[in-house]
Amino acid sequence: xxxxxxxxxxxxxxxxxxxxxxxxxxxxxxxxxxxxxxxxxxxxxxxxxxxxxxxxxxxxxxxxxxxxxxxxxxxxxxxxxxxxxxxxxxxxxxxxxxxxxxxxxxxxxxxxxxxxxxxxxxxxxxxxxxxxxxxxxxxxxxxxxxxxxxxxxxxxxxxxxxxxxxxxxxxxxxxxxxxxxxxxxxxxxxxxxxxxxxxxxxxxxxxxxxxxxxxxxxxxxxxxxxxxxxxxxxxxxxxxxxxxxxxxxxxxx
Amino acid sequence: xxxxxxxxxxxxxxxxxxxxxxxxxxxxxxxxxxxxxxxxxxxxxxxxxxxxxxxxxxxxxxxxxxxxxxxxxxxxxxxxxxxxxxxxxxxxxxxxxxxxxxxxxxxxxxxxxxxxxxxxxxxxxxxxxxxxxxxxxxxxxxxxxxxxxxxxxxxxxxxxxxxxxxxxxxxxxxxxxxxxxxxxxxxxxxxxxxxxxxxxxxxxxxxxxxxxxxxxxxxxxxxxxxxxxxxxxxxxxxxxxxxxxxxxxxx
Numbered sequence: 001x002x003x004x005x006x007x008x009x010x011x012x013x014x015x016x017x018x019x020x021x022x023x024x025x026x027x028x029x030x031x032x033x034x035x036x037x038x039x040x041x042x043x044x045x046x047x048x049x050x051x052x053x054x055x056x057x058x059x060x061x062x063x064x065x066x067x068x069x070x071x072x073x074x075x076x077x078x079x080x081x082x083x084x085x086x087x088x089x090x091x092x093x094x095x096x097x098x099x100x101x102x103x104x105x106x107x108x109x110x111x112x113x114x115x116x117x118x119x120x121x122x123x124x125x126x127x128x129x130x131x132x133x134x135x136x137x138x139x140x141x142x143x144x145x146x147x148x149x150x151x152x153x154x155x156x157x158x159x160x161x162x163x164x165x166x167x168x169x170x171x172x173x174x175x176x177x178x179x180x181x182x183x184x185x186x187x188x189x190x191x192x193x194x195x196x197x198x199x200x201x202x203x204x205x206x207x208x209x210x211x212x213x214x215x216x217x218x219x220x221x222x223x224x225x226x227x228x229x230x231x232x233x234x235x236x237x238x239x240x241x242x243x244x245x246x247x248x249x250x251x252x253x
Numbered sequence: 254x255x256x257x258x259x260x261x262x263x264x265x266x267x268x269x270x271x272x273x274x275x276x277x278x279x280x281x282x283x284x285x286x287x288x289x290x291x292x293x294x295x296x297x298x299x300x301x302x303x304x305x306x307x308x309x310x311x312x313x314x315x316x317x318x319x320x321x322x323x324x325x326x327x328x329x330x331x332x333x334x335x336x337x338x339x340x341x342x343x344x345x346x347x348x349x350x351x352x353x354x355x356x357x358x359x360x361x362x363x364x365x366x367x368x369x370x371x372x373x374x375x376x377x378x379x380x381x382x383x384x385x386x387x388x389x390x391x392x393x394x395x396x397x398x399x400x401x402x403x404x405x406x407x408x409x410x411x412x413x414x415x416x417x418x419x420x421x422x423x424x425x426x427x428x429x430x431x432x433x434x435x436x437x438x439x440x441x442x443x444x445x446x447x448x449x450x451x452x453x454x455x456x457x458x459x460x461x462x463x464x465x466x467x468x469x470x471x472x473x474x475x476x477x478x479x480x481x482x483x484x485x486x487x488x489x490x491x492x493x494x495x496x497x498x499x500x501x502x503x504x
Contacts, residue, residue: 134349134408137308138363138415139339141331148366152353232353233395 007201014191018205021182027101029182031209037105037183038170038213044109045169046162049116050155054146056121067117074114080175083107087179100181104173112169119161123154156228163221167214174210184209258285260319261419261450262307267316269302269474276302277313278474284419289451291461291482294471295497300454301346303471304423307452308341309334321418339367342417346424348404350396356383356407357392360414368415375414382410386440402433406440419450426457458501462486470494 011018021029028036052070055063073082086107090098127150135145155162174185185206192202262284269277277299284290292300305311306318309325318325323337350359360379364370370378383389386406396404405425412420422441426434438460445451445464455461461468461482468485470478470493478491489495 128347128349130345130347130349131351133310134343134345134351135363136335137310137338137341137343137345138411139335139367140363141335144366148362149351153351156353233397 003201006198007205010191010195010198010201011205014187017187017191018184018209021187027099027182029184030187031184031213033101033182034170034173034184035213037101037108037173037176037181040105041108041112041169041173042166044105045112045116046166048109048113050120050151052113052117053120053124054143056117057124067114070110071114071118074111079108079111079172080178082111083175083179100176100179103179104176104181108169108172112165112172116162116165119158119165120151120154123158124150126157127153156225156232159221159225163218166217166221170214170217171210258288260284261286261288261321262452263319264303265317265319267303267306267313267318269306269311269313275474277306280316280474280476282469282476282479284450284452285466286418287448287450288466289445289449289464290453290467290469291465292452292454292469292471293456293458293461293497295493298471299474300471301423302474304421304452304454307421308338308343310343335367339363339415340417342412342415342420344405344408344412344420344422344425346427348396348401348408348428350399350404350408350411352396355393355395356388356399359396359407360411363411364414379410379414382413383407385413385443386410387436400433401429402436405429405433405437409437409440409444413444419452420444422451422453422455424454424456426455458486470497472497 017030019030020032021027023029023032027033052067056067056071058064083104087100087103090103124146131149131153132145135149136142140148173181173183176183177185177189180186188202188206192199195202260283264280264282267277267280268275280303292303294300302311306313307320307325313326317327320337320341325337329337350356351362354362357376357379360382361372361375364375364378365372380389380392383392386409388403388406388410391399391403391407394403396407399407409420409425425441426437429437434457438457441451441453441460442464453460453465463482465482467479468482469476470485470489470491472491472493478485478489478494480490485494486498489498
């Protein structure tokens with residue numbers, strides 16, 4: 001019980017640091033920074049991943065090859081190394097300082113987009129060819145067929161894999177620690193350095209915090225999946241189906 | 254083509270190869286306006302390939318194909334090709350309904366997204382088309398909740414929603430259970446009765462006999478015989494056609 005009491009004490013004494021870092025005396029940090037980095041990272045990586053997937057399926061080599069090069073890099077090099085590279089090299093290349101938060105966000109987004117693009121590509125290629133044929137026969141352009149026929153199915157079918165990638169994006173924000181992005185792990189490190197004698201308690205708080213964030217996202221994704229599935233098999237009398245918000249967002253013609 | 258009909262679809266010396274295999278050989282034929290042509294022949298004879306060249310789902314290697322006066326395989330921008338395709342109704346063997354959309358949404362999608370028809374107007378028209386194929390009651394059902402015959406009727410309504418001057422059918426009943434073939438054929442009969450130009454690859458010989466103006470018989474990529482159904486079924490000329498028909502009768 002003393003350990004739980006210790007944890008409670010640590011949280012009580014450091015909750016503001018864990019929540020927002022040293023803001024307003026420094027940049028926003030703590031779990032708020034982690035959430036911002038995660039949300040922006042996912043928000044950038046997902047659309048970029050879809051665009052990269054479309055490019056990787058393009059008939060033009062000039063679009064395909066850069067995507068595959070990026071994917072091979074992302075697969076072959078640890079994210080930590082890429083972050084260090086960008087952190088040290090980018091300021092030299094562009095001749096000005098780049099905030100750690102921006103470095104982390106851009107690197108993470110592009111890195112995750114590479115993996116998301118492969119998931120989306122597999123989802124697109126798993127659909128029967130007849131779907132594209134039917135859309136083209138009706139006069140849809142390639143992009144219109146993708147937008148209204150192929151992607152709504154492919155993205156839905158790949159929700160579980162895309163969710164895993166989102167969760168791993170959240171967990172990868174911890175690597176911001178090494179380039180001094182003051183996110184949650186960084187705040188915990190500060191606390192641990194100050195207390196010195198309670199690493200287990202400090203890092204238990206950290207683990208629980210990440211678990212809650214990731215679990216929330218997982219729950220939300222499952223809920224979304226359930227709602228879309230329900231909206232696409234609705235047999236009830238006319239009217240009931242079209243009221244579902246998930247359907248309005250995803251299946252709207 | 255009967256002399257009185259102006260041309261709707263014209264094949265002119267069309268050739269196509271898959272590697273060294275000749276898929277279409279010197280195909281020259283016309284489908285007249287309002288004419289119903291049934292294309293039949295043994296499997297692998299090039300029927301499906303032929304019909305898929307009309308809206309350029311398949312490319313050809315030489316010759317030309319005209320649809321309503323437009324050269325389908327001429328060099329053109331992709332938006333010109335899209336516009337041309339939007340005017341050619343096509344019905345697939347495997348229906349290819351969009352499974353994430355309801356029956357009504359399947360029929361509305363392309364008028365709204367390709368032609369820019371206002372939603373209310375597209376909806377009105379889609380409901381009328383679903384009524385025409387006898388599926389008003391199923392408008393909110395999703396493809397997975399429909400039988401094969403119902404799915405194919407929705408697919409026909411979806412193609413009709415673009416108001417094509419001609420309809421192409423690629424084995425529309427081959428994937429159906431026997432008891433569902435009739436409902437699809439009766440929709441097609443209705444279309445033919447309304448004067449729709451139709452080109453139809455099918456093994457339904459009773460349909461060919463009743464509805465077709467002419468039967469084209471294909472073998473090894475060539476159209477080897479074209480005749481009105483009475484002549485084709487009563488007095489087939491080509492030995493391959495004679496064998497094909499006698500095998501059908503045995504079955």
